[in-house]
Amino acid sequence: MNRNELVSFLDDYLQVSAYPDKSSNGLQVEGKAEVERIAFAVDTTLKTIEGAVKGKADMMIVHHGMIWGGLNYITGIHYKRLKMLIENDLNLYVAHLPLDAHPEVGNNVGLLRLLDLEPKRPFGEYKSLSIGFYGEFEEPQPIEKVAQIIAEKLDTTVRTYEFGKRVIKTVGAISGAGAFALEEAYRKGIDLLITGEFGHADYLTALDLPQSVLVAGHYKTETLGVKALMKLIRERFGLDVFFIDEPTGL
Amino acid sequence: MNRNELVSFLDDYLQVSAYPDKSSNGLQVEGKAEVERIAFAVDTTLKTIEGAVKGKADMMIVHHGMIWGGLNYITGIHYKRLKMLIENDLNLYVAHLPLDAHPEVGNNVGLLRLLDLEPKRPFGEYKSLSIGFYGEFEEPQPIEKVAQIIAEKLDTTVRTYEFGKRVIKTVGAISGAGAFALEEAYRKGIDLLITGEFGHADYLTALDLPQSVLVAGHYKTETLGVKALMKLIRERFGLDVFFIDEPTGL
Amino acid sequence: MNRNELVSFLDDYLQVSAYPDKSSNGLQVEGKAEVERIAFAVDTTLKTIEGAVKGKADMMIVHHGMIWGGLNYITGIHYKRLKMLIENDLNLYVAHLPLDAHPEVGNNVGLLRLLDLEPKRPFGEYKSLSIGFYGEFEEPQPIEKVAQIIAEKLDTTVRTYEFGKRVIKTVGAISGAGAFALEEAYRKGIDLLITGEFGHADYLTALDLPQSVLVAGHYKTETLGVKALMKLIRERFGLDVFFIDEPTGL
Amino acid sequence: MNRNELVSFLDDYLQVSAYPDKSSNGLQVEGKAEVERIAFAVDTTLKTIEGAVKGKADMMIVHHGMIWGGLNYITGIHYKRLKMLIENDLNLYVAHLPLDAHPEVGNNVGLLRLLDLEPKRPFGEYKSLSIGFYGEFEEPQPIEKVAQIIAEKLDTTVRTYEFGKRVIKTVGAISGAGAFALEEAYRKGIDLLITGEFGHADYLTALDLPQSVLVAGHYKTETLGVKALMKLIRERFGLDVFFIDEPTGL
Amino acid sequence: MNRNELVSFLDDYLQVSAYPDKSSNGLQVEGKAEVERIAFAVDTTLKTIEGAVKGKADMMIVHHGMIWGGLNYITGIHYKRLKMLIENDLNLYVAHLPLDAHPEVGNNVGLLRLLDLEPKRPFGEYKSLSIGFYGEFEEPQPIEKVAQIIAEKLDTTVRTYEFGKRVIKTVGAISGAGAFALEEAYRKGIDLLITGEFGHADYLTALDLPQSVLVAGHYKTETLGVKALMKLIRERFGLDVFFIDEPTGL
Amino acid sequence: MNRNELVSFLDDYLQVSAYPDKSSNGLQVEGKAEVERIAFAVDTTLKTIEGAVKGKADMMIVHHGMIWGGLNYITGIHYKRLKMLIENDLNLYVAHLPLDAHPEVGNNVGLLRLLDLEPKRPFGEYKSLSIGFYGEFEEPQPIEKVAQIIAEKLDTTVRTYEFGKRVIKTVGAISGAGAFALEEAYRKGIDLLITGEFGHADYLTALDLPQSVLVAGHYKTETLGVKALMKLIRERFGLDVFFIDEPTGL
Structure with missing residues (x-):
């Protein structure tokens, strides 16, 4: 499926433009143009990105992205997370308050x-x-x-x-x-x-x-949204989906 | 001891004016003019105020006061806490970041x-x-x-x-x-x-x-400051002091 | 009459939520839960509060309250006014721009x-x-x-x-x-x-x-609103009302 | 005397740059380049400007100028005052907080x-x-x-x-x-x-x-500064000076 | 034609109040009350003002006025431009984003x-x-x-x-x-x-x-609006109009 | 040479911390930890990055980086530039106002x-x-x-x-x-x-x-700083350096 079509559907369905953008909702990091397999997770960490890569995902859809209030420097953890996303052509789609x-x-x-x-x-x-x-x-x-x-x-x-x-x-x-x-x-x-x-x-x-x-x-209370969205995406578009469970215990 | 003299000492010793005042450091709520007995606590809650009253304190010195960013209405919990302070002539002295x-x-x-x-x-x-x-x-x-x-x-x-x-x-x-x-x-x-x-x-x-x-x-990490200040006040001014322990478990 | 019902009526009738809240319109200071007798005044000063107390009021309704832009410290005149209000269980209801x-x-x-x-x-x-x-x-x-x-x-x-x-x-x-x-x-x-x-x-x-x-x-031009509101409250709810006249000459 | 030299002296002596500029202290409106005769007044109104013109002044030095917080439109009273100043080549020098x-x-x-x-x-x-x-x-x-x-x-x-x-x-x-x-x-x-x-x-x-x-x-309390400055300017530079008295009674 | 009527028409037709006012759209500088002859130009400079004066205009209508974000001082180029406008009783009407x-x-x-x-x-x-x-x-x-x-x-x-x-x-x-x-x-x-x-x-x-x-x-791309407006004003009100061409080459 | 040491030297020599950070001066994008060869350019574009990659650089030092006022989304040109930097392990060091x-x-x-x-x-x-x-x-x-x-x-x-x-x-x-x-x-x-x-x-x-x-x-006026810095870096640290000339004609 074309990535931009999927993003348009999500932006629309989740009413992304109605929410303040400090959490950069929507397509936060670009990746490959075609999307067949999507990983869902609560958070964007090195572990969840690694899980997406291992699962051969083309896109991650998460509740917590990696940009909050604008990135001024791409160094440290921002660099490490972004490097792993970009080198694997992974799209990162974020839905925080909308979800x-x-x-x-x-x-x-x-x-x-x-x-x-x-x-x-x-x-x-x-x-x-x-x-x-x-x-x-x-x-x-x-x-x-x-x-x-x-x-x-x-x-x-x-x-x-x-x-x-x-x-x-x-x-x-x-x-x-x-x-x-x-x-x-x-x-x-x-x-x-x-x-x-x-x-x-x-x-x-x-x-x-x-x-x-x-x-x-x-963590636990925020698994519900991504899982429900995962079900909807699978049913509506017939895409491959999987959930990456990385609880923090918090 | 005169309340204003004690407040001057504390403001000075803790360098209250060097800190941004969103947490209203210093004498946050006025009470009686003479202070002989002081209750120390981490927080300002109905329970700690009650503890100060039972202990016959003239002043409470706490890490967390009851005003954050200015009070617009004195209703609900602000009213209840303030009523108990005022009806018992209790001074409330706050030292957040300074402590x-x-x-x-x-x-x-x-x-x-x-x-x-x-x-x-x-x-x-x-x-x-x-x-x-x-x-x-x-x-x-x-x-x-x-x-x-x-x-x-x-x-x-x-x-x-x-x-x-x-x-x-x-x-x-x-x-x-x-x-x-x-x-x-x-x-x-x-x-x-x-x-x-x-x-x-x-x-x-x-x-x-x-x-x-x-x-x-x-809670636990913030008992250290009020206890150390309590010791100093007792030794320096010979005032009666006591600590009110109301842990939150958090 | 129940205080909250009266407050709801006033908030609604005066469209309090339509006005910017720097003057903390509405129930500014909580008092007793039942209201039978209400003092009306232009200002909130020690004298008008005293007048309300002497007149055995349960609530004051005023044009000028005692909080403007948020209270950071309850000391000095704020303390004195608040102490007299709280020790007498007086509700303070404010209607500035709405009135x-x-x-x-x-x-x-x-x-x-x-x-x-x-x-x-x-x-x-x-x-x-x-x-x-x-x-x-x-x-x-x-x-x-x-x-x-x-x-x-x-x-x-x-x-x-x-x-x-x-x-x-x-x-x-x-x-x-x-x-x-x-x-x-x-x-x-x-x-x-x-x-x-x-x-x-x-x-x-x-x-x-x-x-x-x-x-x-x-002062004189702002007596009209509180007096008109006083008349309305008496007629509509049959409550006891009285006006406290403390002109400033200004 | 050269206008710019006088302005430099005044800016310096009154420490104009140390004050926030909402009141546009300093040379607020330019006029003729040579200054021999100066009118002093508390306010900038049509009457005081007229007084300066009648007195054949080259500059007015006032406590209250005509710009507060930036002019967005030169219409109404701003236009009338400015027209009279400009058509008479009058410099307007303002010293508000500095004075x-x-x-x-x-x-x-x-x-x-x-x-x-x-x-x-x-x-x-x-x-x-x-x-x-x-x-x-x-x-x-x-x-x-x-x-x-x-x-x-x-x-x-x-x-x-x-x-x-x-x-x-x-x-x-x-x-x-x-x-x-x-x-x-x-x-x-x-x-x-x-x-x-x-x-x-x-x-x-x-x-x-x-x-x-x-x-x-x-008005009365603010005549003192312009009069003292007038005396200083006369003594120091030997310029012609006069005071325009237009009390408001307020 | 009465200046205020023309200004009302322009404000309305160009929907001036719908635009942020940093560029002070509308009648930016007042002039004579009757308007028969109008100069149109892209910019407000000494040359275009001079052109308007020579052409015996009562008003200039321009895309770029002389006030951006509020005037704090009327000195230097602001003084020179304003002096020429005011001494010639020229109205200055500005339509930036609206045009x-x-x-x-x-x-x-x-x-x-x-x-x-x-x-x-x-x-x-x-x-x-x-x-x-x-x-x-x-x-x-x-x-x-x-x-x-x-x-x-x-x-x-x-x-x-x-x-x-x-x-x-x-x-x-x-x-x-x-x-x-x-x-x-x-x-x-x-x-x-x-x-x-x-x-x-x-x-x-x-x-x-x-x-x-x-x-x-x-410059060239912004001549179109003022010229179109010039045509409209001539046709609608039968006023004398002329365009002042002062290209910057930029 | 260790990248962090070089960055420390540059931050210090150029007094990066004295400048407002809207242009994200300093190490803007992280890359490899060792730096032997550095490309200098005025701008960060796909062409200059490509030039750095072809020249086998480990770091680019530029006057204009790719982040201005914080990145909210890593899509479009930001994604393309960042992808090329990250996939080639290129450090990007920016010195705007400091240079x-x-x-x-x-x-x-x-x-x-x-x-x-x-x-x-x-x-x-x-x-x-x-x-x-x-x-x-x-x-x-x-x-x-x-x-x-x-x-x-x-x-x-x-x-x-x-x-x-x-x-x-x-x-x-x-x-x-x-x-x-x-x-x-x-x-x-x-x-x-x-x-x-x-x-x-x-x-x-x-x-x-x-x-x-x-x-x-x-472009031309801003080649001088990066070239002078290039000379200094070569002489002081003996590193390989080269300049990428991509004029805009503007």
Whole structure:
């Protein structure tokens, strides 16, 4: 398949132009003009690029690219990653916020669907855009139950911070580092915020609001989007696809 | 002791005016004019304020205050924290970057001294200021040995990411969220970066540099500065002091 | 009445979210959750807060709050005002530009109505929003006549600067410090600008345009909005209300 | 005298390049190349320009010029003023902040000298520069006495706001609109702030600090600098000089 | 004709308020109130102003005015130009980007029409606005043919840089310094970019894209808009008009 | 020779850290660690990179790199250039403003030396740094004579714009696009400005100042610095060096 046609489809489907470009969404690094085999990964590291090369991919589609805010020098890790991409003619396509927020293949609708919840309304305002969603159980669930389901389906351990509600009716989901949405969650009466990463300062905010939080891992919560997109690409275009799993444990 | 005299001493000793004021260093919230008893804590939360009140403190001295970048509304957690401070006439004195960077009582010289290292040179440029230090062992040490000492002395568990060197000669210390210094550490040939908090994106940078990292907890690494300052204040002014330990586990 | 319901009504009725937030419009300082008695005032000073406390108010609604551009330190006058508010559980609700510009209870429609004029069109562009209005007499009036009416109805002395027209057909109103609108007034053929405050630099502009101006006092011109809002709140919700009059003479 | 030589002297003597240029200090509008007769005024208005023309001046030296923050259009009052300047070959030299702050001919040392005070230390930080001074009486004076002297020597009426001290030892002076220095005055223990203009918002700050203030008129307090500079120019260069008095009463 | 009516017509017809105002579009310098005779020119220089004066014009309408980004000082060339304008009561009306982009009288539709092409779609994004157009030949033309037509019709020599296509189907036009549109031209498959000015850095971009370029002179390409507007003004209002030709050869 | 040592020498000698980094001075793209053979060129284009590869260079040292203001996407010409650099392990070292301004090997001292002039004083303020110099003939020279010498020594044709002086005593030099210094040249009494590139807008400024200008080509005027640096590197380190001449004619 022609690379530019695929890029046009992705730009369109993911509404790339609607998002601020600090993360350089879209075709971030050019490679070969024809694409038959695509590697999907959460991150762009030497290991994932190597995985793509070994798998004979023509393109990588990732959530986290290698340019944030513009490259001023192509040295050090930027050089090493770029050298491996370029010497192997690999295209690098990036979908960061567009893949968090997408209503069909996004990380956040993906998190809700692990709990059999449908997204009820957008949630999680980040730079004037809502990148998450929340949903509502028909019957309130104990927080332990929610934690158990997420842990099983993501095949990981999860932590809960039960500062607020312990019986959960509404659930908000923000994959990755979603603690910026703590105050919005509390204000909107969302009983539980599911997110990926949770630091010291976030803890202090959640504690005093108080807001209950379930932390399932930055990496794990962001595998959902790339995997859903992978399925769509395979089905729609009949291309070869594979997922490269390189968890950070964080 | 007169509150204003104590504040003048602290502002001077910690060189508060040399630091950018987004974290509102100095006397952040006014309280009673006479100060005899001071509570020290890492954070300003309802629990630590409550601890100060129960301990009959006249002032809290903390690393993390309650204002970051200016308060536009005094509602929600800001209201609750401020209400408890004001109703108890508690002064709140904040030393954020000044207490990371201080050459005598700072968190980062504190971390090095746990390893019996003297700070050799400033390190860790943050907004044009160096807020950390690095030191050098006379004899290189295995990373496990370093991890064991830190774990014991901070009474916590530590994680190591052995992406670079495993036998350590030079050690850089940046308490709290110090991953911004990963590339500087690698460039300067610092074998091990000790820091408090380490997220998914930091992992990817350290992995590809590659740079070895020891993670000892945001909270734990930032108890050193307030405790050292507490000792100084007691010895110099003969005031009553006590430490409020409210770890976040992060 | 529940405080949050009242705040929602006010935010909505005054279209608070349409205005830039440097003046922190809306519930600026939280207080008790139930509100039965409300004090209205132009300004937030120790005296007006004291007046609200003595009058046993649960909330103050003011034109000028106590936060402008974010509070970095809660010391000095900010501390004193906040302490009195918080220790008395007083809510502070602020409507600055929203109350200048409002088409029903605003200061500026209020000024026009003193002259039995209906607002004809918005006027007075300030940060891309029009915050005043102008109206038109059926019969042109001598400026002395207009001055006399304003002086009587606001119970104050007024000054006129008769640099332009002396017989007035169109009148623009910008309460408080409205001299920013001098050039717009001249360009739009508004015969008289009524405003509250007029400084040396404003005089020079009006003189050379030339533009006639009537100055009725910053304080006096801004009593109209809070009083109109007070009436509305009493009638609509049956709450106890009272006005605290603390003129500055300016 | 050659115009460029005079401009060089003034730029140097007043240290024009040390001040931010929003007020376009220095030779703001070019005119004839030879200068024998100079008009001094506080403001640049059609009347003062006319005064300069009638007095057959070759240059005007003023405190307030006609460009603030860059001219985008030369229409309206800018056109009228500029036309009169240019058609009469009048040079316009402006010294705004440089003439407030100057240690010999500045407005603020001038105000202190009316009270036979010597400037003790710079005061009044405005955009990182101190533009005023304060001085100290040997014997404390009642505020009425100070007011009486200022009123007599400036030949005007003054207002006092006796919110703080009524017996005055230290006096700070900021000509024109000097209320930005209220909090600094209070913090530094300056008993009385003398300034020119004082608005509604300034009143509220002074009231709650509390800080005593003497208001002597924006215009009147800024005649001192241009008159002192006039004397210097006459004595040093033997040029013809005259002062154009166009008070605004503000 | 009344000057203000003409200005209103022009502001409206050229949609002046839709363009960023760094070039101070609209009536840039005021002159006499009645306008019967108008000089048109590309630039505002002493020579073109002199030409307008000799031709007894009441107004100049130009593509390049004399204010860019605000005038801070009226000295040197700004003074000389302004003095000549003001002493001759000449109005100066400026239409910079509005005259590049206009769909009827714009420079860029003008360039396409030299080749008998109709504008097909806007092109040439500059500060979020499209200021050029592109068109399409029914039959592809050799680049030499296109160059010959442009050279003849503009009565000038042109240069071609045949880095890309040599047989031309689509032509984009950006008068003046239009090299900012090189990458957009290449991306949109525009075979030839016609522009006015082309520097060293532009050459390097065109070479490597590769993109063919025809350079016809900054001055020459910008005579089209003012001449078209001149024709419109004469026909619509019956005013006297004349064009002042002062080519720079660039 | 070790690449990092050479880079350290160059960074130091050219004072790279003293210049704003929009042009990413220093090692812009990493390549092989050992450097024995270095290609020098004015620009980074596919042709000059190809020249370096054919010449078996390990590093290119250029005046114009390939990154200006940060790369957001590595596609199009950026991809093509980078691919050729990376696949050939070529280091790219950039010295833009540092090589204009250098007092020994800089382009601008180079231009003066063509005329046997020594730099008298820095000149040409660009973003708060002086990047050029001016010198003075012992005997004034006719402008034609100056033009002839420059033309011969740079082996090119030059244009002169004799708007000001025609007999030249002082000469200022700003290689490349140096017209930003026209007003400074005029103000400082510099009789002739020598520069490389001169556009339509520059012409208008020079014409009205009036200022005489000699234009010798952007490319040609910027060959001097890289050639002087090439000589230094060969002599100091004994490395193989060669120059790639790819003139743009501009």
